[in-house]
Amino acid sequence: MESHPSYSALAPILRKYPRAAGALFQAYNDVVFAQQWTDVEVIELEACGRAAIKGRKPKTEIDLHVVPCTLSETVSFAWLQDAFTLLENPAGIYLAITSEDASIVYYKISQGIVKPPV
Amino acid sequence: MAADLQRIRLRISNKKAYIWDVDDISTVRSKHHICGILTGTLPHLSQQNAFLGIPLVLMPEEVVLLVENGFPLHLEYAILVDDPHAHHQPNLEQLEKWNVEQQEVIKQQIAVLEAKGAKESTNTGRAMSAEALRKRQAREENRAAKEKLLQAGGDPESLGGLLAPEVSLEAGSRPQGQDTPESKTLSSGHTVVIPASSTSSLDWYDPNASCSYTTIAAAKAAGIWDYPSTLQERAKCGVFRSLWEQGYFMGGGIKFGGDYLVYPGDPLRYHSHFAASVLDSPLSSLRTMEIVAHGRLGTATKKAHLLCGWDDEKKDVSYLTIEWAGFG
Numbered sequence: 001m002e003s004h005p006s007y008s009a010l011a012p013i014l015r016k017y018p019r020a021a022g023a024l025f026q027a028y029n030d031v032v033f034a035q036q037w038t039d040v041e042v043i044e045l046e047a048c049g050r051a052a053i054k055g056r057k058p059k060t061e062i063d064l065h066v067v068p069c070t071l072s073e074t075v076s077f078a079w080l081q082d083a084f085t086l087l088e089n090p091a092g093i094y095l096a097i098t099s100e101d102a103s104i105v106y107y108k109i110s111q112g113i114v115k116p117p118v
Numbered sequence: 119m120a121a122d123l124q125r126i127r128l129r130i131s132n133k134k135a136y137i138w139d140v141d142d143i144s145t146v147r148s149k150h151h152i153c154g155i156l157t158g159t160l161p162h163l164s165q166q167n168a169f170l171g172i173p174l175v176l177m178p179e180e181v182v183l184l185v186e187n188g189f190p191l192h193l194e195y196a197i198l199v200d201d202p203h204a205h206h207q208p209n210l211e212q213l214e215k216w217n218v219e220q221q222e223v224i225k226q227q228i229a230v231l232e233a234k235g236a237k238e239s240t241n242t243g244r245a246m247s248a249e250a251l252r253k254r255q256a257r258e259e260n261r262a263a264k265e266k267l268l269q270a271g272g273d274p275e276s277l278g279g280l281l282a283p284e285v286s287l288e289a290g291s292r293p294q295g296q297d298t299p300e301s302k303t304l305s306s307g308h309t310v311v312i313p314a315s316s317t318s319s320l321d322w323y324d325p326n327a328s329c330s331y332t333t334i335a336a337a338k339a340a341g342i343w344d345y346p347s348t349l350q351e352r353a354k355c356g357v358f359r360s361l362w363e364q365g366y367f368m369g370g371g372i373k374f375g376g377d378y379l380v381y382p383g384d385p386l387r388y389h390s391h392f393a394a395s396v397l398d399s400p401l402s403s404l405r406t407m408e409i410v411a412h413g414r415l416g417t418a419t420k421k422a423h424l425l426c427g428w429d430d431e432k433k434d435v436s437y438l439t440i441e442w443a444g445f446g
Contacts, residue, residue: 035445069406077427078400080438094443097406106443107413113364114439115391116422 006032013042013051020050020068027068027096028053030104037064047082052093065090066106071099084111127325128181129173129201130342135181136173136201138318143174146196150187151367152180153385177370178345179358185334198337200329208322215321353398353428360426360435361394371395375415380424392416392439394424400436409440417442 001007006029014021024042031037037055044051045067053066065087069075083093092110126142128135137143137154146152158171176184184196208216317323337343346352354377361368367381369390376393379385393416397404404425412423423440 030446071406071410073406074403075406076401076404077397077425077436077438080404080425081400081427081436095406095409096446097410104446105410106446107409108441108443109409110439110441111437112439113392113424113437114422116416116420116441118420 010042013044016044017050023068023070023096023098024051024053026098026102026104027066030096031055031066039063043087045083045086047086048079052083052087053096054087063090064094066094066096068096068098071097080109126184126196127199127330128176128184128196129199129204129325130337131201133343133345135176135178135198137176138173140172143172146184147384150184151362151365151384152176152184153367153369154180155370177358177368178351179355179368181343182334182345182355183359183362185332185337188332195332198331198334198343199325200331200337200340200342201325203329204323204325205317205320206322206324208320212321349430350396350398352430354396356428356430356433357394357396357426357435368394374419374421375412376423377426390421392422392424394426397425397427398430400427400429413440413442416440 006025010025010028014025017024028040028042031053032040032055036058038058040053040055042051043054043065048067050068053068054063055066056063067083080095084090087093089111092108092114094106095109096104096106098104124145126137126146127139129138130136137146143154143156146154154174154176156170156172157175158173159166160169160171181196181198185198188195318325331337331340331342334343334345338347346355358368358378361378361380365382367383367385367388368378369381369385371378371393373379374393376395378394378396379390380392380394381388381390393412395412412425416423425438425440427436427438428434429436
C-alpha cells in the first residue's frame with residue numbers, strides 16, 4: 001500500500017477518516033488513472049466524515065467535485081446538502097459509489113429541480 | 119353563499135375521495151392541475167380497463183390541496199361530502215316515485231328488447247321481408263355509386279347525399295335535415311353512450327345538510343377523513359403542494375419506483391421529466407443503493423430522479439436531482 005503512487009497524496013486523510021478510506025482510495029485512483037482527470041486535489045469534508053476529490057475532466061477547465069462513498073453506506077438528505085455546503089455550493093457533485101469488488105459508479109447530484117438532458 | 123360559487127364535491131367514502139361530476143373533473147384538471155385517476159368500468163364490461171370513466175379517484179394529497187386552496191379567485195371551492203350520510207332515509211312518497219320511474223324504465227327496456235328480438239327473428243336466414251330487400255337494394259346502389267365516384271376520382275365524403283338513405287334507415291327517428299357529417303360517422307360507427315350517473319339525482323340525496331365539510335380539520339373531526347396524520351403524510355402533502363405551486367402536474371409514481379411522476383404540463387400532452395421520491399426529514403436514511411437504482415432507472419427512461427427532502431419544522435422542501443454521470 002505504501003508503495004502505491006497515490007499513497008503519499010492520500011496518507012494523512014486516509015488516517016484521519018479510516019471508515020471512508022477504502023472508498024476514497026478507490027475513487028481517487030479511478031479519477032486519476034482511469035478517467036484521467038487533471039489538477040486533482042483532495043478536499044476535507046469534516047461534516048461528512050471523509051474527503052472529496054476536486055479535479056477537471058481531460059481538456060476541460062471546469063472544476064468538478066467527487067464525493068466517494070460505498071454501496072453499503074446509509075446517508076441522508078442532510079449529508080448530501082452538507083457536502084454541497086462544504087464544497088461552496090457547486091451546481092452539481094458526483095457521488096462515486098464503490099463496491100467491494102472494486103467496481104465504481106458515478107451519479108450526478110444537482111441542487112434543485114434540474115431538467116434531464118433531452 | 120354566492121350563487122355563482124361552484125362547489126366541487128369530493129365525495130368521501132371509506133376515506134377515499136371520488137369526483138362523480140364530469141364538469142368537476144374537467145374543472146379540477148384544466149384549472150387546478152389535478153388529474154386523479156378515472157376508475158369506473160362499464161357495467162357489462164367490468165373486466166376491461168382500457169377505457170375507464172367516472173368516478174375519478176383522487177390521491178389524498180390532491181384532496182388536501184384542493185380543499186386547502188379554496189380557489190376564491192376562480193369562484194370555486196372543494197368540499198368534502200360524507201357520501202354515505204348524504205343519502206338520507208327516503209320517505210314513502212319518494213320511494214313510490216322512485217318505484218314508478220323504475221317500472222317505466224323497465225317497461226322501456228323490455229319494449230326495446232322485444233322490438234329488437236322481433237326484428238332479428240324476421241331477418242334470420244336472410245329473410246326476404248320488404249324491409250330487408252329495401253335495405254339491401256339501398257346498400258347495393260350505394261356501393262355502385264361509391265365505386266363510380268372513386269373511378270371518377272372524387273371524394274366519397276363530399277357527396278353526403280348519396281350516403282343519406284342508409285344512414286337515415288339506421289338512425290331511425292332522426293330527422294333528415296340534421297344529418298351532419300359527424301352524426302353519420304357516429305351512427306355508423308361503434309359509439310356506445312353509457313348513461314352513467316351517480317346517486318346524486320335521487321330525491322333523498324342531500325349533501326348540503328350536515329354532511330359537507332369545507333376544511334380538512336372539520337372532516338377529520340367528523341371521522342370521515344384522516345390525511346395527513348403522520349409525518350410521512352405531512353411530508354407528502356408538503357412536497358405535492360410545493361411541486362404543484364411550481365406549475366407541475368403530478369401522477370402516481372409506482373411505475374418508476376417513486377412517489378410521484380412529475381409532468382411539466384398536462385400528462386395527456388407531456389411525458390414526465392421526473393420521478394420524485396419524498397424523504398420525511400433531512401435525517402431520514404437514504405441508502406446509496408437507492409441512489410444507484412433511481413439514477414439508473416431514470417436515465418434509462420429519459421427522466422431524472424428528484425429527491426424531495428421535507429423539513430417538518432420549517433415546512434419547507436429542498437430538491438436534489440439525480441442522474442447518471444455518464445462515466446465510470
